Amino acid sequence: MSALPPYASTGQRAWYYSFRVICGLIFFFLIAPIVVIIPLSFNAQDFFTFTPEMLRLDPEGFSLKHYRNFFGDESWQTSMWNSLKIAPMATIVSVTFGTLAAIGLSQPHVPFRRAIMAILISPMIVPLIISAAGMYFFYSRIGLQGTYMGVVLAHAALGIPFVIITVTATLVGFDRSLTRAAANMGADPVTTFFRIQMPLIMPGVISGGLFAFITSFDEVVVVLFVGSAGQRTLPWQMFTGLREQISPTILAVATILVAISIMLLATVEMLRRRSERLRGMSPS
Amino acid sequence: MTDISQSGPVLAADGTPLKRSLARALRLQKMRALLLIAPLLLFILLTFILPVADMLYRSVDNRIVQDVLPRTVQALEDWDPASNQLPEEAAFAALAADLKEAANAKTHTKVAKRLNYENPGMASVFRKSGRKIKKWDVENDGPYRERLIDLNKGWGDVELWKTIKTYSGIRTSGYFLNAVDMQLGADGAEMRPENERIYNTMLIRTMRMSLIITFSCILLGYPVAWLLANLPASKANLLLILVLLPFWTSLLVRTSAWKILLQQQGVINDTLVWIGLVDDANRLVLINNELGTIIAMTHILLPFMILPMYSVMQTINPTYMRAAKSMGATDWTAFWRVYFPQSVPGIGAGSILVFILAVGYYITPALVGGTKGTFISNLIAYHISTSGNWGLGAALGAILLAVVLLLYWVYDKIVGIDNVKLG
Numbered sequence: 101m102s103a104l105p106p107y108a109s110t111g112q113r114a115w116y117y118s119f120r121v122i123c124g125l126i127f128f129f130l131i132a133p134i135v136v137i138i139p140l141s142f143n144a145q146d147f148f149t150f151t152p153e154m155l156r157l158d159p160e161g162f163s164l165k166h167y168r169n170f171f172g173d174e175s176w177q178t179s180m181w182n183s184l185k186i187a188p189m190a191t192i193v194s195v196t197f198g199t200l201a202a203i204g205l206s207q208p209h210v211p212f213r214r215a216i217m218a219i220l221i222s223p224m225i226v227p228l229i230i231s232a233a234g235m236y237f238f239y240s241r242i243g244l245q246g247t248y249m250g251v252v253l254a255h256a257a258l259g260i261p262f263v264i265i266t267v268t269a270t271l272v273g274f275d276r277s278l279t280r281a282a283a284n285m286g287a288d289p290v291t292t293f294f295r296i297q298m299p300l301i302m303p304g305v306i307s308g309g310l311f312a313f314i315t316s317f318d319e320v321v322v323v324l325f326v327g328s329a330g331q332r333t334l335p336w337q338m339f340t341g342l343r344e345q346i347s348p349t350i351l352a353v354a355t356i357l358v359a360i361s362i363m364l365l366a367t368v369e370m371l372r373r374r375s376e377r378l379r380g381m382s383p384s
Numbered sequence: 385m386t387d388i389s390q391s392g393p394v395l396a397a398d399g400t401p402l403k404r405s406l407a408r409a410l411r412l413q414k415m416r417a418l419l420l421i422a423p424l425l426l427f428i429l430l431t432f433i434l435p436v437a438d439m440l441y442r443s444v445d446n447r448i449v450q451d452v453l454p455r456t457v458q459a460l461e462d463w464d465p466a467s468n469q470l471p472e473e474a475a476f477a478a479l480a481a482d483l484k485e486a487a488n489a490k491t492h493t494k495v496a497k498r499l500n501y502e503n504p505g506m507a508s509v510f511r512k513s514g515r516k517i518k519k520w521d522v523e524n525d526g527p528y529r530e531r532l533i534d535l536n537k538g539w540g541d542v543e544l545w546k547t548i549k550t551y552s553g554i555r556t557s558g559y560f561l562n563a564v565d566m567q568l569g570a571d572g573a574e575m576r577p578e579n580e581r582i583y584n585t586m587l588i589r590t591m592r593m594s595l596i597i598t599f600s601c602i603l604l605g606y607p608v609a610w611l612l613a614n615l616p617a618s619k620a621n622l623l624l625i626l627v628l629l630p631f632w633t634s635l636l637v638r639t640s641a642w643k644i645l646l647q648q649q650g651v652i653n654d655t656l657v658w659i660g661l662v663d664d665a666n667r668l669v670l671i672n673n674e675l676g677t678i679i680a681m682t683h684i685l686l687p688f689m690i691l692p693m694y695s696v697m698q699t700i701n702p703t704y705m706r707a708a709k710s711m712g713a714t715d716w717t718a719f720w721r722v723y724f725p726q727s728v729p730g731i732g733a734g735s736i737l738v739f740i741l742a743v744g745y746y747i748t749p750a751l752v753g754g755t756k757g758t759f760i761s762n763l764i765a766y767h768i769s770t771s772g773n774w775g776l777g778a779a780l781g782a783i784l785l786a787v788v789l790l791l792y793w794v795y796d797k798i799v800g801i802d803n804v805k806l807g
Contacts (some may be wrong), residue, residue, distance in 0.1 A: 112715065123611045126604050127626050130686060133641040134633055136651060140644070148644045149654050197424040204420025209413050216421060218796060223432050225792045227744020229761040230436060230781045233768045237442070238435035257432040260424065318634045321746050325769070338636045342643060342751050351644070354637040361632040365625070368632075 134358055141166055141351035148348065166352035176349065179337035186248070186323075186333060187316040190255035194312045197256075198263030199305050203297070205264070206271040217264075224261035228321040231258070236325035246328030254326045255319055259312030266311060270304025270375055303375035307368045314364060440785070443563075443778035446556035449548070452495040453482040457552040465546045476528035476539070480517065487514035501773055502558055502567070503547040509538035559779035583763070583780065590760040590784075593678060594742035598689075600682040601738050602731060605689035609730070612690075613697035624694075631687035639748050642680040646670040646752065672754025680752050685741055689734035692799075696730030733799045740791050744784060760784055 104116050144163040145151050153161025170176050201220065205213060223231060235254050236245060244250030274297070282292040298305075320335040327336070334353070341350055396405040450457055455478035463471040486492035496510030513536045533540040550568050551558060558568055565581040566573050575581070608627070612620045630638065645651050648667045656662040670676055700723065708718035746761040753759070760780060767777030 115715075119607065119611075123607050126608050127623070129604065129683065130630050131626055133638060133645055133683060134630060136645065137637070137641050140651075147649075148647060149649060149651050197427050201421045201424035204417045207413060207417035207420075209410060210417045210421070211414055214796070216425060218792075219433065220424065220428060222792075223428070225740060225788060226436065227746070227761060227781075227784055227788060229744065229746045229764050230439070230785055231432065233764065233777065233781060234435035234437075234439035235431070236768065237774075238438050241438075253431045257428060260428065314632065314634075318636065320636060335634070335636050338640065339747065339751070342636070342640055346640075346643065350640050354634075354640055357634045357637050361634065361637075362629065365628055365632045369625070369628075 137351055137354050138358065141348075141355040143348065143351070146348050148346075148351075166349050169347075169349040170352045170356075173349065175332075176334075176337060176353070179332050179334045182331055183317055183334040186251050186255060186331065187313050189252045190259055190316040191309050191313045193252065193256035194259035194263050195305060195309045198260050198308060198312075199267055199301075202264050202267035202271060203293075203301075206268055206274070208276075220264050221261045223258050232322045232325040235322060239326055245326060246330070248331060251323055251327045251331045254322050255316035256312075258319060258322065259315045262311035262315060263305075263308035266308035267301060267304045270301045274300060303371040307371050310364050310368055314361070317360075436785075439778050440782050441778075442774050443559045443776075443782050444555045444557070445775065446498075446551060446558070447554045448495055448498050449552050450554050452486045452491050453479070453548070453552075455479075456482050456548065460545070460549045460552065463545070463549065465542075465549055468542055470529070470540065470542060471545055473527060473529050475545075476532050479539075480520065480528045480532060483510070483514060484517050484520055487518045497772070498775075499547055499551060501562070501776065502551055503543060505538070506544060506547065509536050509544065512536050513539070556775075559775040560782070562776055563779040563783055586758075586760050586763055587783065590743060593674060593757070593759070594739050596678055597681050597685060597742045598735050598739045600678065601686050601689040602735060604682065605686055605693055605734065606727075606731070609690050609693035609697055610727075612694050613700070614702070627687050627690050630683070631691075635684065635747060638684055639680060639751050642676070642683065643671065643752055646676055646679065671752055672757070674753070674757040676752040676754070677749050677757035677759075680748050681742060681745060684748060685738045688737050688741060692733040692737065693727065693730035696733070697727055700726045729798070733795070736791055736795045736798070740788055740795070744788060 104113065108116070139154070140148065140150070142162045142164065143151065143154065144161050144165060151161050204210065205217065210216070231254075235250075239245040239250045239254070244253065278296055278300075279292050282296045283289075287295065318335055320333070320339050323331060323333050323336055324339070327333070334357075338350060338353060341347060393401040393403065396402045398405070456475060459475040459478040460471060463475060483492060486495065492510050492514040493507075496507040496514075499510070500507035513532070516535055538544055557573075561567055561573050562576075563583050564587075565576050565584045567576050568574075612623055612627075615623065647653070648669065648671075650670075652670065653662065653667045657664050657667065662668060670679070704722050704726075705718050708722045709715070713721070743759075744761055745759055746765060749757055749759045750762050750765075753762070761784070764777050764780050764784070767773045767780065771777075
C-alpha cells in the first residue's frame with residue numbers, strides 16, 4: 101500500500117483512504133490522551149476540562165497556577181527529590197551488573213544460557229504485586245524494608261531485564277575479531293574491554309540505562325510496599341493523589357513527566373540509529 | 385623437530401594432545417562467561433527470586449498452630465473427629481496449658497487469627513479465654529473440660545476442635561483451597577457455600593478482561609503495524625514515534641489522563657454532549673467500571689502489541705502478495721491466504737506479551753476500575769496490606785504466578801525470550 105496504483109478501482113480507492121482514516125483514528129487514540137493533558141495543565145480554574153475561556157483562547161483562561169503549586173508544595177518537592185535520589189542509584193546498580201552479565205551471556209559457549217536468561221528476564225514478567233509482596237516480607241526480615249537501600253535494590257532488580265535485553269541486542273552485531281586483534285597486540289582483557297568493547301556497545305548500555313532509569317522513576321507498586329514515608333516518590337505521591345482527592349496539580353506533574361519522556365525517547369532513538377550505523381546495518 | 389607424519393593424537397604446541405587442549409580452552413571460556421554472569425545472577429536470586437519464593441511458601445506455611453499449641457496438637461492425635469464427641473479431658477488440660485503459655489507470650493492472638501480464617505468466630509473464643517486463663521494455676525486446677533466450657537462455651541463446640549485438628553499440620557492446603565473457594569471439611573475438600581465464593585469470580589473476571597484487552601489490542605494494533613511495515617522507512621519511523629511515545633510515558637501519567645478524560649464532567653463526555661450524541665442529563669459512565677479499565681489498559685498495552693507485530697511484518701516479503709494477485713487473487717484473498725498466515729507469529733508474540741502484562745496489572749484497575757473493574761492483583765494487595773491474611777494473599781499470588789509462568793514458558797518456546805523488542 102506504499103502507493104495507490106493508477107489502475108486501482110473505485111472500491112480499492114475507497115478502501116485505501118478509509119484504511120488510512122482508520123489508522124489515523126488509532127494513532128489519535130494512542131496520542132490524544134497524552135497530548136490533551138498538556139493544555140489542560142495551564143487551566144486557570146481547578147477544572148479537569150476545557151473552560152469556555154480556554155476554548156476562546158482567551159489569555160485569562162490560562163495560567164501557570166498548577167505549576168506554581170507543584171514547585172511551591174513541600175510534599176511534591178520532597179517526593180520529586182526522593183525519586184531523583186533513588187532512580188539514578190538503581191540505574192547504576194542495574195547497568196553495572198547487567199552489562200557484565202550481558203557480555204558473559206553473549207560469549208559463544210555459555211552453559212544453561214536459556215535458563216539463565218529466563219531467570220534474569222523474570223522481574224519483567226512476574227506481576228509487580230507478587231514481586232512487591234515478596235520483597236516486602238523478605239526485606240522486612242533482613243531490615244531493608246523502609247530504607248533507601250531497600251528501595252534502590254528492589255528497583256535495580258526490576259530494571260535489570262531492560263539492561264540485559266538492550267545490551268545483548270547490541271552485542272549480537274559485535275565483531276569478536278576486534279577483541280582478538282587487541283589481545284594480539286598485547287592489550288590485557290581489562291584494557292580491551294574499556295578501549296575496544298565498551299565504546300562500541302556504549303549506545304546499548306546507555307539506552308538500557310535509560311530504560312532502567314524510567315522503570316525506577318515510574319515505579320509505584322514496589323515502592324508502596326518496600327518503601328516507607330521517607331522514600332515517598334513522585335509516582336507514589338501521584339498514586340495517592342489520584343486515589344484520594346484528585347488535585348489539578350497532577351496535570352502539571354504529568355506534563356513535566358511527558359516532557360521528560362519525550363527527551364528520553366529522543367535520546368534512545370538517536371542512540372539506536374547511531375548503533376545501527378556503527379554496526380554497518382542499514383540506517384532505518 | 386617433531387615428525388609430522390607420526391601416528392597417534394595430534395599435539396598442540398606445548399605437547400598436550402590437541403583434543404584435551406581444546407577442551408581446556410572451552411572450559412576456560414565457559415568459566416569466564418559464568419564468572420561474568422555470576423554477580424548478576426546472585427543479585428537477582430537474593431533481591432528477587434528468594435523474596436518471591438519466600439512469599440510463596442507462606443501460602444502453605446502453617447507452623448503457627450504447632451508452635452503455639454504443641455501439647456494440644458499431640459493430645460488430639462488419638463481423637464477421632466468423626467465420632468462427633470468432645471475430646472478427652474487430657475486434650476482440654478493440654479489446651480489450658482498451651483493457652484496460658486501463649487497468653488503470657490501474647491502469641492494466642494496469632495493462632496486465633498489463623499484459625500479464624502477457617503472457622504469464623506474462633507478468634508473471639510481464643511482472645512476472651514486468653515485474657516482470663518493467665519490467672520489460672522495450670523498444675524492443679526482440674527477438671528479443665530468443665531472449667532474451659534464454663535469460661536467460654538465455644539470450647540464445647542465439636543466443630544472448633546475439628547478445626548484445630550484439621551489445621552494442626554505444619555503445612556496446609558487451606559489457603560489454596562480458600563483461594564479457589566473451597567474448604568477442608570471433615571471428609572476432604574469441598575466447595576464453600578454459594579454466597580462465600582468470591583475468588584473464582586475474581587480469577588475468571590481477571591482472565592476474561594485480560595482476554596478482552598488482548599483482543600482489542602490485536603484489533604487496533606494490526607492495522608497500525610501493517611501500515612508501519614508497508615510505508616517507506618522514513619515515514620514509518622516518524623509514525624513509529626507516535627507508538628513509542630505512549631510506551632515511554634509514565635504509566636501513572638497515562639492512567640491519570642484517562643481518569644481525567646473519562647470523568648462524567650471530563651473532556652470526552654463534554655465533547656459528546658457538545659456534538660449532541662449524548663444528552664447532558666445522562667452522561668456516559670465511563671469510569672469506575674469494567675469499561676474504564678478496558679479502555680485505559682488497551683491504550684497502555686497497545687504498544688506492546690504493535691512492536692512485535694511490526695517486527696514480524698517487516699520480514700514478510702511483499703512480492704508474495706503481488707504474486708498472489710498476479711495469479712488472479714482478489715485483494716482480500718491475497719491478504720487472507722498469503723499475508724495473514726505469515727503475520728500470525730507476530731500476533732502470537734504480541735498477544736502473549738499483552739496477556740501476561742494485563743493479568744498482573746494493579747495500578748490501572750485500582751485507579752479507574754472502581755469495584756467492578758478490579759483484578760486479582762488488587763485482591764492480593766488487599767490481603768497483604770489491609771486484611772493481614774498473608775497466607776491467602778500468597779496462595780492467590782501463587783495461582784496468578786503459575787498462570788503467568790506457564791505463558792512465559794510458551795512465549796520462550798515460540799518467540800525466544802531474548803527476542804523481546806523494546807522499541
